[in-house]
Amino acid sequence: MSSLEKVATPQPRKPWAPTPIDQAKTAGIVAASTLISLLLILVSPLSGKLAFVVLFSIAYLIIDFAVSYAKAGRSAAVDSLFRGLVTTAILIAVTPIVSILFTVWIRGHKGLHWTLFTKDMHNNAFTDPVNQGGLLHAIIGTFLLVIFAMIISVPIGILTALYLTEVRGRFTRPIEFLVQAMSGVPSIVAGLFIYAAILIPFTKTVNGIQGSLALAILMIPTVARTSQEVLKLIPSDLREAGVALGGTQWRSVALVVVPAARSGLITAMILGVARVAGETAPILLLTGGSGTKNFNVFSGSLGSLPNYIWQAFGAGTPESITRAWAGILVLLVIVVILFTAARILGNRKVGKK
Amino acid sequence: MSIESADNQGDEMETTIQKSSLSDISAARAQKQPGSNALGVGLEARGVHAWFGEKHVLENVSLDFWPGSVTALIGPSGCGKSTFIRTLNRMHEFIPGAAMAGEVLLNGEDIYAAGVDVTKIRLKVGMVFQKPNPFPSMTIAENVLAGLKLAQLKVEKKDELLEECLERAGLWSEVKDRLNTHGGALSGGQQQRLCIARALAVRPQVLLMDEPCSALDPGSTLRIEETISQLSSSVTIVIVTHNMQQAARVSDYTAFFLSDGGPGQMVEVGSTNDIFSRPKDQRTENYVTGRFG
Amino acid sequence: MSSTITQAPAEIPAKREISTKPRLSDRVFRGVVTSGGLSSLVILGLILIFLLFNGYSTLKSQGLHFLTSSNWQAAVNDAGQFDAKNSHFGIAAMLIGTMIVAVIAVIIGVPISVGAAIYLTFYAPAFVKRVMVSAIDLMAAFPSVLFGLWGFFVLESSGEYWAKLINKFFSWIPIFQLPAPYVNRSPFIAGLVLAVMIIPIVTSISREIFSQTPLDRIQAAYALGGTRFAMLRAVAFPYARSGIVGGIMLGLGRAMGETVAVYTVLNIVYQVNWHILFSAGGNVASMILLKFGDASPYEIKALMAAGLVLFILTLIVNSLANLIVARTGKSGR
Numbered sequence: 001m002s003s004l005e006k007v008a009t010p011q012p013r014k015p016w017a018p019t020p021i022d023q024a025k026t027a028g029i030v031a032a033s034t035l036i037s038l039l040l041i042l043v044s045p046l047s048g049k050l051a052f053v054v055l056f057s058i059a060y061l062i063i064d065f066a067v068s069y070a071k072a073g074r075s076a077a078v079d080s081l082f083r084g085l086v087t088t089a090i091l092i093a094v095t096p097i098v099s100i101l102f103t104v105w106i107r108g109h110k111g112l113h114w115t116l117f118t119k120d121m122h123n124n125a126f127t128d129p130v131n132q133g134g135l136l137h138a139i140i141g142t143f144l145l146v147i148f149a150m151i152i153s154v155p156i157g158i159l160t161a162l163y164l165t166e167v168r169g170r171f172t173r174p175i176e177f178l179v180q181a182m183s184g185v186p187s188i189v190a191g192l193f194i195y196a197a198i199l200i201p202f203t204k205t206v207n208g209i210q211g212s213l214a215l216a217i218l219m220i221p222t223v224a225r226t227s228q229e230v231l232k233l234i235p236s237d238l239r240e241a242g243v244a245l246g247g248t249q250w251r252s253v254a255l256v257v258v259p260a261a262r263s264g265l266i267t268a269m270i271l272g273v274a275r276v277a278g279e280t281a282p283i284l285l286l287t288g289g290s291g292t293k294n295f296n297v298f299s300g301s302l303g304s305l306p307n308y309i310w311q312a313f314g315a316g317t318p319e320s321i322t323r324a325w326a327g328i329l330v331l332l333v334i335v336v337i338l339f340t341a342a343r344i345l346g347n348r349k350v351g352k353k
Numbered sequence: 354m355s356i357e358s359a360d361n362q363g364d365e366m367e368t369t370i371q372k373s374s375l376s377d378i379s380a381a382r383a384q385k386q387p388g389s390n391a392l393g394v395g396l397e398a399r400g401v402h403a404w405f406g407e408k409h410v411l412e413n414v415s416l417d418f419w420p421g422s423v424t425a426l427i428g429p430s431g432c433g434k435s436t437f438i439r440t441l442n443r444m445h446e447f448i449p450g451a452a453m454a455g456e457v458l459l460n461g462e463d464i465y466a467a468g469v470d471v472t473k474i475r476l477k478v479g480m481v482f483q484k485p486n487p488f489p490s491m492t493i494a495e496n497v498l499a500g501l502k503l504a505q506l507k508v509e510k511k512d513e514l515l516e517e518c519l520e521r522a523g524l525w526s527e528v529k530d531r532l533n534t535h536g537g538a539l540s541g542g543q544q545q546r547l548c549i550a551r552a553l554a555v556r557p558q559v560l561l562m563d564e565p566c567s568a569l570d571p572g573s574t575l576r577i578e579e580t581i582s583q584l585s586s587s588v589t590i591v592i593v594t595h596n597m598q599q600a601a602r603v604s605d606y607t608a609f610f611l612s613d614g615g616p617g618q619m620v621e622v623g624s625t626n627d628i629f630s631r632p633k634d635q636r637t638e639n640y641v642t643g644r645f646g
Numbered sequence: 647m648s649s650t651i652t653q654a655p656a657e658i659p660a661k662r663e664i665s666t667k668p669r670l671s672d673r674v675f676r677g678v679v680t681s682g683g684l685s686s687l688v689i690l691g692l693i694l695i696f697l698l699f700n701g702y703s704t705l706k707s708q709g710l711h712f713l714t715s716s717n718w719q720a721a722v723n724d725a726g727q728f729d730a731k732n733s734h735f736g737i738a739a740m741l742i743g744t745m746i747v748a749v750i751a752v753i754i755g756v757p758i759s760v761g762a763a764i765y766l767t768f769y770a771p772a773f774v775k776r777v778m779v780s781a782i783d784l785m786a787a788f789p790s791v792l793f794g795l796w797g798f799f800v801l802e803s804s805g806e807y808w809a810k811l812i813n814k815f816f817s818w819i820p821i822f823q824l825p826a827p828y829v830n831r832s833p834f835i836a837g838l839v840l841a842v843m844i845i846p847i848v849t850s851i852s853r854e855i856f857s858q859t860p861l862d863r864i865q866a867a868y869a870l871g872g873t874r875f876a877m878l879r880a881v882a883f884p885y886a887r888s889g890i891v892g893g894i895m896l897g898l899g900r901a902m903g904e905t906v907a908v909y910t911v912l913n914i915v916y917q918v919n920w921h922i923l924f925s926a927g928g929n930v931a932s933m934i935l936l937k938f939g940d941a942s943p944y945e946i947k948a949l950m951a952a953g954l955v956l957f958i959l960t961l962i963v964n965s966l967a968n969l970i971v972a973r974t975g976k977s978g979r
Contacts, residue, residue: 009412009413009454010454010455012402012404012452013452013453013454014453015465016471019467046811050804075472075873078875079873079876082874082875082878086769088761089758089764090765092758093758093761093782093849094778094782096796096845099796100788103796104796156682156685159682160683160686162683163679163680163682163683166679169676169680169683174687175686175687177965178686178690180892180967181965182686182689184900184902184960184961185693185903186899186904186956187931188903188935188956189903189960192697192949193696196697196699196700196950197696217689229854248672248675250671250674251671253675277789278791278792279790280790280791280906281906281931284935284938285938306789310906313795324795325795328789328791328792332788335787335788336784339787442869444865444868444869472871473871475870479869482865482866484862486865486866488863488880488881488884490884499870500872502876502880503872503876504871504872504876505876548866551866552869555870
């Protein structure tokens, strides 16, 4: 063969992709399952959207199984049954997310107004009309709580992860074990601990830093475990390369390992923050729920979004419940913004390498 | 499909080979270079192209594989030979963004035709990978029979099949006393022969080997090469290799692949003897004499 | 060392100690990292000490009754002071309630999570995968108070529908019976909310593990003519098994310690209730929150003891999880 005879390049194709016939078949199965489940709902005592969804899934799985069985035998049928099951699982897993986001918007947007971000609640009660007062104090409080919790927990968490992956001293196994155990500490227990260790013997009253300490306890295992997972994925030849080039372990970790894991460490931080930003139980025990702005975490009752939501929900009138949903909407938006920002940041770092 | 039918096919294959053995095949080999005439039996690639996303990596390869022969695919890295071998049992499509064109005929039927059950294709066209990859959660015996379990094939005499496959892979005498231990304890070369035994257990018609020795030491490589020679009477073998001496030692036919920056092409194919002693193409000569690559 | 081997032609030399003295910077580095690593030990130890210190008087006066009785009464005498003699503190009902809701959550949540993780790793097209992974990771960041309110206002109604349905068809199983026709705010619904809460955790851990399944083994399985399901069974499940057990246990721990969502959704009644569809229940964490608000300093000591029990319980669950992981991990990888 030579380059003289130039053959036209054919179009690339993907013979393994579903053909129109396959798609028609899927559509047929969907139509049949819909029909059967509608019929069942008509003739049986089952009723409602939920019942339809369930019947539909079951009908789909059965018909799909039968069709594959007829076409390609048992192992293919089991394969497509399993595919159907895991698809159902993912749909069930995402349904609450959609429902939650939808609910928060529908119920929360009625409580939104601009003074929400400029006023606090020191002149208002939760039962007042929704357009009075605001949650500036709560937003400030939540930011302070989370920032101080991060300052305490991120260094400890990452150091723990470095100990587990880089130093690997004689406590590696016990510490791995303890970090795992620590991740199971319920938030209320963390609250009780700070209450017992700091509030009862020393301060005897509520303040912000107590809340941050409790949140830090909850954050450390998340940060440590996620960072450890990330650091583990750094190939060990990278470390060896660092050391073999004559670097000390400290320099190899600081200049090779940590930068390579940077995006993962950021993700670890976010997961930690996400774990605690809306944490309510310890806040209720430790920080108080002032309706006035407070910039000092070391003294005075500190309002926060979870606390605001909790009080508003507890007040139980239509106005206060709308306030609670508006508070949740704001908390959720903050969480989403943090989440997205950190994702983008983390991804960009990876891309730059 | 049950193993019986696969078995029968295997027998048919063997009888085909026996019927036409010696005189016929050697006559055929003498007069007919692998080319583009339909054989109607065995494995034939017809104008195969491959893409990864927008990148055209393999251009218009047509190649026949004689039943019972060993064909070596040689060429520098990135010339598309591994991509090509993966189109032969439809492993190509696992890479995201992959696309192809052309046909691959197995016993005269296009394995890419609509409605073809891809798992059945892979039962007939087995594959051994670059790195030995036995299943670590299974024992040696379970590993050999894993293909039967995966494809849910029933087999009557498991022990006989087990022994036969390990024997053919040249591993039986080394592992017969520890069939129920985990495969991870074997050496790299033994693991690779275990993978060959595993591939043989479903009685494939063709065995694709993608640089099977590149992760092994010279001693193990030699053992694998012996195994290949012994297998070649019963299975069609296609082997990708970087190692030209290996190609010269084990193969009947050799195809030389090359990419000049664009998509990889098959430059030349012929009997191994011809390719190494009288290549027609200057580029082939440069490569086999070690001037580049 | 070779005195017994008389034939030994040459003495085997003693092993040399390879002694590279780490440089100062490395010693400082190791010191700092080690002390950071030990923090978890310190914190867990302090939690234990402080809760024990505060809860000790209650535990001493109540003895084993603290765990076995379901009577919680902080008595006050005529002078308005705490009356230790007539006070009773027992958390059995809440302990059982904790287990009930957490187990319901795991039974419902885990199959969904693992299935979702398998779909995302091995089935989903790239675009779908990206969207769904982000959505599920985001859900992990939802605060528990949000799950509580959502459960209270939204899930409640469909939960009641399911509860009635289950009661209708399965009331021959004791736990699905109803002593009275009230199915709202039941342990079942609390379990549903907790299931939704642990789904993102278990899903993302399982997905992480599944995605690390070695590609060469996956290819080997496909090359042997396996379907996707056959590949999963031969390669991915054995590989991921131990890690997923870890993820499930993490979910269980989270469900056992959940406070606010359970408090919001569940009708907290201080009694042992095995009828999971019936409107009564509670867990230790939500009980602590419920009683904390207007508790006297003495009752707070009792609540500290309850917190200690909850703490130890979650520690045990996590430790058991670790043991299981360690044992199954050997053959898995």
